[in-house]
Structure formats: C-alpha cells, structure tokens
Amino acid sequence: MTSLAASAHAERRARLCAQMAPGAVAVLPTAPEAMRNSDTEYPYRHDSYFYYLTGFTEPDSVLVLVAANGARPAQAILFCRQKNLEREIWDGFRHGPDGARAAFGFDAAFPIEDLDGEMVKLLANAPAAYYALGHSAALDLQMKTWLQAVRRQARSGVTAPAVAHDLLAMLDEMRLFKDDGEVALMQRAARISGRAHERAMRASRPGMFEYEIEAELLHEFRKSGAQYPAYTPIVAAGANACVLHYNANSAQSRDGDLVLIDAGCELDSYAADITRTYPVNGRFSAPQKLLYELVLAAHSAALAAVRPGRRYSDIHDSAVGVLAQGMLDAGLLDKAVYGNAENAIAERAHLQFYMHGTGHWLGLDVHDVGAYRDVRADDKPSRRLEPGMVLTVEPGIYVRPAAGVPEQFWNIGIRIEDDVVVTTDSHAILSDNAPRLAAEIEEVMGQR
Template sequence: MNPTPPITRYAERRERLRQLMLAQTQGKPAVAIIFTAPEVMRNRDADYPYRHDSYFYYLSGFTEPQACLVIRTHAPDGQQHHLFCRAKNEEREIWDGYRFGPDQAQQSFGLDQAHTIETLDQQLPGWLANQQAVFYALGSDIDLDQRVQGWLDQVRQQSRAGVSAPHTLFDVRTLLDEMRLFKDADEIALMQRAADISVAAHRRAMELTRPGLFEYQIEASLLHTFRYHGASAPAYGSIVASGAHACVLHYRNNDACLQAGDLLLIDAGCEFGSYAADITRTFPINGRFSPAQRELYEIVLAAQSAAIAATYPGQPFNAPHDAALEVLISGLLSLGLLQGTVPEILANGAYRQFYMHRTSHWLGMDVHDCGEYRAAATDDQSERPWRALAPGMVLTIEPGLYVRPHPNVPERYWNIGIRIEDDVLVTATGCDVMTAAAPKTVADIESLMQAASTAAALP
C-alpha cells in the first residue's frame, strides 16, 4: 500500500509558495518557474532510471520527465498554477508507457491549467512581461538557465513598447527549503513506511550474513527486500563494508568476501513514495563481537543514545552532535586511544583521527535533505547560530568510530569501523526514533544472528 498524499496537499503547497512570493515582493507581481529533472543517458541509447526533481514533485506530485511548473502571483484570468508536460502520444506510449497529457494532468493534479511542453517557449515571455521578480533555481542546470535568460531577453526587447522585464531574481529554493524542512502528516507516513521497509532489509541482512559470502550478496538481499515491499529504489548507493572497508566512509565497491572475525557495516535505506530512509548498522560477520569490537561498539551506542536524548524542540541543531562527541571522547580516553581531557581534545580536535564527520543531517525527499542548519545571524554575532529543532523536522543521528592502523593504536583495534544511524522525527514533546526496530544492542544483534544461524542449520 502506498500512502499517497491527496492532490489537495500539492495544491496547498503551491498556494503557500505563491503567498511567500507575494510576501517577498511586497505584493508585487512575480512568476516562479520550477523544472523537473532531465532524463540522463547512461550509455548509447539507454537512460539511467528516471527520478523526478524533488522540488518539482513536492509542488505537483507529477513524476513524468519533460515538465515544468509555473506559478503566477497575479493572473488576469485567475489561472495561477500551470503545468507544462508532454502531449499524449500513442506511439511513444506503446514503447515507453502511459503519459497523462495536459488535459488529464490538469484534472488529476489539481492545476488551474496544463499545456504541452512544446508551448513553454511561446508562453513564458508574455507571462514574464511587467513582472517585478522571477523565482527560479539559478545554477541548477546551465541549459535551463540559458533558456530562462532567453525569455527575459525577449521581454527586454519590448522596452520601447512600454514593456518591462523582471529586475529581481530570487532563488525559489530558499522558500521551498524552509517549507520542505517541516514534514506534514502525509510526508511522515511515507517516511515511516520507508523506514519500516529499510528496517526489514537490515534485519534480513543480519540473518543472512555469514563468513564466505560476498558484500554484494548482502547488498542483493537489501535490494530484494526494498523492492519486494514496494520501495521504488535505494535512496542512495548502499554501503556494505566489511573489515577495513568500514573505515572508508563512502565505500562503494561492495565486492569483498566476508571474513570471520570482521565486522560488517551496512549503510542503506530505501526510497518510498519519493521519501528516503537512512539506516546504518554494524555487526559481527560470525555473529559474535570480539572484546575489542564490543568495547568500541558500546561507546558508539552510548554516544548515539546521548545524541537522541538531546534531540527535542528548542535544542540547537548541533546539540546531538555535541552530546555524541563528549561520549565518544570519554570512551576513547578510557581505552587509552586519546590522551588529555575532554575539553582539551574538543579544543585541539584530536578526536578527528577516529571520528571525522558530523552526527546529523536533515532527511526527507533527499537523503541529505534541504534546509538551513543555522539561523540568521544578528548584527553583533560573528557567526550564525545553530537553528533550533522544532516539531516536524526529521534528522539522522549517526555517530561512529573508525580506527585505522596507527603506531599509537593497539593492534586489536585496527581496521574496526563502526557507525550506528537512526532516523529521528522531532515531536512536540521530544522525538520519535522511526527506525528503532532495527536491532542495535549487542544482545539483540547476537540473539538475532544466533537464531538465524540455528534455523539455517536445522535439517
């Protein structure tokens, strides 16, 4: 079941954007132009699987390529929300599948009007005439930038006839980023479904893992679970990193043989209804943590628990990171992997030998979702403060430790990479860990893997 938001939800977002545009221009007329993503050729005549632009989809719910959304704050005929899309084409539909076409798209997606994409170049110069501003994602695509510039040039050429061109350009993403940062009930439902499917995939991977398999075989089990339960695709390239590969933050090869005594780090999540999940779990390939692995793992788990406890409304975005960092440093000090005091190490950055990334990022339609991490600075501040967490925001909590061979590090810790990541929704009273069902305590992981091993051994 796909909990698709009602069409009215997209109409509400478009109207909200229109109102924000009016506020930005102090009521003066403006036009927003939002293109979907282009199709991209993989090789010769084969394209990459198509994925629509997130901003475009957020406002339209429309998934076909070759489309553009235009929002007019002032329209003499009251027709403010327009979609340009591909025309119906029986021959192309035989080859490529169903197309809505303008008439059906207008009805199905709640637009004021819909037009064929071929008419865009004819229509836009007239709509841009005598407008105060244009809202457009400048710099996202050089070909589209040139196209928009061409429309503006056509308007400027009419200046002798008393026609004025827009003289202000706003990045429409600035308004949309803030809108998308706060998830509504429909978005949360989609994200929870993505989280549930991803949890099932991680559980299945733990059950299947054993020495002698290859990383790509575990990746295959993830992909199978994603698609079997209705996810459209992985939300990002899955990381299945065993042994020393787990110390490579964005490891992608996924081709090594799993060895007994190593850990396996899996960073993988699916996309469902255009929304992403993002989970990382680390567990022993043979089903039992070694003493050294367990020591480091418990530190990371405690750091994540502290970060989640620091995630609630009013907290600055950086609070979970600060909480995790203090626990990680204290744990590394207790093992003798760092020397000094927590304040000293925070100041000199020595912890970066073992922990070199931040603890959180926004999550939504994109796995590294849009939205500012800092609030606006005041005149007396040297740098912008971290923005406060608020209900409706979704972020990851993902501390880790990555111990590469080093003369100052005991050999028993070498090549151990650990990350534990969950997706967390900020609520009115605290937070909800959307991916909590994926096992992450030592006891739960070993119990699941042992049960799977026993079941596999039964005649």
Template structure:
C-alpha cells in the same frame, strides 16, 4: 527496453495544492512575480539508454508529478479567473506510450494534480514571455542549471523585444530556493507517513542482511539482499548507493559495496536504505560477520551506542542543531580515553580531547543531517540572517517539531602504531532517522535491532 503500461497512483492533491498556495503567498508578500521550477532532465547512460529517471525534488514537492520534461509555473499576479498555478508537461502520445507506458498529458495532469491550468511542454517558450511580460520579478533557482539560465535569458529577450509596445521584463531575479528549503525543512503528516513506511522497509532489509550473513559471503551478496527487500516491499529504488563494508573497509566512510569477503571475526558495516514515493530513509548498522562480537568490538560498539543514545536524548524542539553532535562527541571522547586509543599521557580529560578536536582522527563526520526527499535534505544548518559570533559564525539553527534528521555517531580506528592492536581496523557506525517533537524525538528506524545483544540474538536465531 519494453515496459508494461501502468495506471497512475492516487495523488494527495490537497497536499501539493496547499504547498503551491504557500509559495504564492510568500511571493505576494515579497512583491509578486512569476516562479519557475523545472523537473530534472533525463540523462543518457550510454549510447541510446538513459539512467533510471528520478524527478527533481523541488519540482515534486510542489506537484507530485514524476514525469520528465515538465515545469511548474506560479503566477503571483494572476487576476481573477486567471491561472495562478500552471503545469507544463508532455502531451499524450499513443505511440510513445507503447514504449514507455502511461503518460498523463496536460488535461489529465491538471485534474489529477490540482493545477489551475496545464499546457503542452512544447508551448513553454511561447507562454513564458507572455507570463513574464510586466511581471515585477522572476523567481527561480538561478545558477543551478546552465540550460535553465539560458532558457530564461531567451524568455527575457523575447519580453524585451516588446519594449516599444510598452511591455517591460521583470526588474529583479529572486532565488526561490531558500523559500522552498524552509518549507521542506518542516515535514507534514503526509510526509511523515511516507517516511515511516520507507524506514520500515529499510529496517526489514537490514534484518534480512543480518539474518543471512555468514563468513565467506561477499559484500555484494549482502547488497543484493538489501535491494531485493527494497523492491519486494514496493520501494522504487535505493535512496543512495548502498555501503556494505567488511572489516577494514568500514573505516572508509563512503565505501561502496564491493567484492571483499566477509571474514570470520570481522565486523560488517551496512549503511543503506530505500526511497519510497520520493522520500528517503537512512539506516546504518554494524554487526559481526559470524554473529558474535569480540570483546574489543563489543567495547567500541557499546561506546558508539552510548554516544548515539546521548545524542537522541539531546534531540528535541528548542535546542540548537549542534546539541546532539556535542552530546555524542563528549561520550566518544571519554570512550577513546578509556580504551587507550587516545593516550591519557597527552589528554587528561574528555574536555581536553574535545577542546583540541583530537577525536576527529577517529570520528570525522557530524552526528546528523536533515533527511526527507533527499537523503541529505535541503535546509540551512545555521540561522540565515542572524548576528554572527566573535568568530564570524552564524548560530546553529534551532530544532523545531516536525523537522526530520539522522542521528549517526561512529568510530573508525585504522591500524596505527599508537593505537592498541586489538582495536585495529574496526569501523562502527549506528544511524537512525528521527522526527523532532516538542519533548524529544521519535525514532522511526528502530524496527532493526540496535543493542549488541539483540543483534547477536537475531543472527543466532535466523
């Protein structure tokens, strides 16, 4: 497929250089060594056509470089005048650029992305044994890729082959992933700015879907409106497979947009957002296909909205990650009792519903997850290395300022004899993205309405 030649975008070089320096400092504190972080491989879709390429998030976090066939190598033991941060990438190839567009090549990439040195990717197997010779440790994400593990083995064998010359291989392997996870968990100002823009684009797409929605449309038609807005506003791709679920399909948590018709009197659940410059948004809204909530739909919607507001109020620096979930669950449990979806004959209070986890039949996921470069971003949810409780569980991680997470309670009521019929096959989820602050959180996805009255007004005035 022919592609036009593109010029490279401006790169915030200092951002990536500072991240590499932080990793090098952590490696030195742990005794030194060499770190290796590859980007993602290209993947064949069928015959001679690849899937659209997407870089590895860890690699991009340290480099800002989006081309395939590339490695970041960090040498914590580099001496004065020796390169500590090295990029391996494809060489310039005029003929290849006719087909694929612009490629930096090592020299231009070194300058554009602030590396100390850059080499052709074809030199990797020659340079790595030299860099690993006498290094105390090798830092990489072992076990994540069979191909990389095999490549590392060949490098170490090449170093071992020099043993008679007094050269020794690294004596320890260190998983670099936890160090990078902890760094990525706290977003800097550059990341927050990109995420806010991704959220704005995604919110505009949701508003467009609400505005054009009419009974008789198909789920995939609404999906097309979302994808159109993502690309029109400059996002590179959806952040994940868009969920557009009409009627009972909304009770399927990861339902992909299909061919089902939007029927008068039913709800539509859309969970969709874009990826912009390597960062994801994640928004869910639920709205009536005809623009008007029925009394039963409005009743459940207001319960979910109240649960989300309780979770938002509980989201701030200094509280456990679980605090927003606990707050949402208490509201949902009370709502399930008040509506009769959970019978009071069995549970006398919301505390009983929570204690016996009876709500999980209608709310089976957690209220949030980390978000960033990956829509389900990296980072531990529990405190690694902390003392375990009486049940053997680690304590939940404490929220800190600059962390980013979703807040997304829901209710999913399938048709069942023990559930009031007016609530059958109603699935509702409301999801926003939040930046944790010292005193609360900043919601960055509220450019799309969330109150039921506001949703109806948007659809009525479209």
C-alpha cells in the same frame, strides 16, 4: 508515483505563492533524462523540488506559478509532454496536459512545446521572477532568452521583471518541515529499510561476499514496494568499514569481521537512511563490543539532544563528548597527553577516530535541504530544532592501524544511524524496528 494527495502539493504551491511578490512569476523545471550509454537511459528520477510542488513524475515538464495580484488569484500552470499513443507503447503512460491538469489540480496545462511562447506572455509586466539562480546553465539561458523577448516589447509599454529571486532558498525552508503525510511515508520507508537490515543480519555468514549481503537488502526493498535504494548501499566488512563512503561491496567477509551496512530505501520519492554494524559470525568479540557500546552510548546522548528548542549542533556536541571520553578510557587517546575529554576535543584529537558529523536532514533527498544555521542572526548560530524536522543521528568510530593505537582495535569500523523526527515535546525514532542493541543483534543472528 505519489502516495500523497494532490491537495497536499496544491497547498504547498499556495504557500509558496503567498511568499512571492504580487503578480510575480516562478519557474521550476523537473530533472532531465540522462543517458547511461549508447541509446540506454538511466532509470528516470524527477527533481525533488519539482515533485514537492507537483507530485508529477514525468520528464520534460515545467511548473510555472503566478502569484496573486489584487483580485486576480494565483495560478499553477504545468507544461508537459503531449499524449502520444505510439510512444506510450514503447515508454509507458503519459498524462498529457489535460490529464495532468485534472489529476494533479493545476489551473492550466500546456504542451511543453508551448513553453517559450507562454513564458514571454507570463513574464510580461511581472514585477519579479523566481527561479533556481545559477543552478542550471540551460535554465539561466532560457530565462535570458525569455526576458530579452519581453524587453523587445518595451515600445508597447511592456516591462520585464526588474528583480530575480532564488526560488530554491524559499523551497529549502519549506521542505525542511515535514507534514503528517510526509512523516507517515518516511516511517514506512524506514520500516522497510529496518526489515532489510534485519534480513541482511539473518543471511550473513563468514565467507559471504559483500555484494551477496547487499542483494538481501535490495530484495527486501523491492519486495516491500520501495522503488529504489535512496543511495548506493554501503556494505563494508572488516577494514572496509573504516572507509566512510565505501561502496565497492566486492570483498569477502571473514570470520571475526564486523560488517557495517549503511542503506535505506526510497519509497514514493522519500528516503530512509539507516546504518547498523554487526559481527558476521553472530558474536561480538570483547574489543568490538567495547567500541560498539561506546558508539551506542554516543547515539543515546545525541538522541537526548533531539527536542524542540535545542540547537542542531547540540546533537553533535553530545555525541563527541561521549566518544572522546570513551577513546581516552579505551586507550585510543593518551590520557597522559590530553587528560580529559574537553582537552582532547579542543586539540581535535578525536578526529583520528571520528571525523564526520552526527547527522543531516532527511526527506525527499537523503541529504535533504534546509539551513543548519540561523541565517537571520548576525552570528549565524546553529539553528534551533522545531517540530516537523526529520534528521539522522549517526555517531561512529573508525580505527585504522597506526602507531600508538592498540592493535586489538585495528580495522574496527562502527556506525549506528537512525531516522528521527522532532515532535512537539521530544522526538520519535522512525527506524526503531532495526535491531540496535548488541544483545538484540546477537539474538537475531542466533536465529539463523
């Protein structure tokens, strides 16, 4: 399923072909189906790279691109399953090669069974091959088989590609920059996810199980048209919020607990990723509110660093500076030992309570592709932000019981995460409809 026009995918294919050597061939399969158990498959999810270039969501499909060479224009060729009316009764609609070519704007389309024979023809005399080097043992073996078949024609003057390039590295850089259609789609995904977080807040009561709260999220996702969660939701009450990747979602909340929810939907293949933390009884205690306001201040400092020209690392550094000072002021870190935030950070003392990064790229994958460093420079500094990049901003604090840690803060885990797009002069928060301020959260929960 795609809500982006076929022309958007075609334009991406054209841009990729323009970066390839003249006459070179690129090969990109979609994801295979995976068995869950016995004869039951997991719900199918296409490969993100494949979808980015095609908009096509059926399994058993391969995209082949042939770059322009002189007067010969570039070609986009799809291999996919044939129409099969009997199988469609069981498994649903198939486009078939002719239908796919017409609907998605390919130059040619063939049955997937023809792939081996056609690839040997397409690779003959091509100067280079582009594919996901080392990404899939099955694809590596296929490429080896095709190239061997081409080399067997050497006596007829046929040559095999002499160079192989990593296709994914090129696509990573393309996918890092979202166009207007992608940003609009991610805005919708974020809005749905924000409503789901607010729904969970309104539904929450002390004594509810984490999975009951999770059900509120999933209800809002599907009710609003999202196909899936973008990842397994985290619904963590009390001490569970101090486990970064907790997802058992099976414990019972207690009066006085904070609940940390990290959840976002996937809408038409694009992900949202939002975290909110709130008191299950509707009111922050004094220690909870102190740490919540600290994380919120770190969130604001990190957001201020999201603008064109700033380095990606500035986002994390801004958040850590605020958090480390707050840890000293709250007594989580000993001022007599560290003196100031700079020393605490230099000694890595803040890692006891904040041990992860402050965000990641976001897009077709929840942890989306793209380099975080400028690989063109010798020292590979953190790359500068540019318009069209979409990322998360997600500082947090996690206080486990330990000697020297004030007991009033034990088992408090807080994270605040939003989805942000870099604009031409600043940034825009895609997930701004999810209540974030402590007063907003308490107001929403007071309406239960």
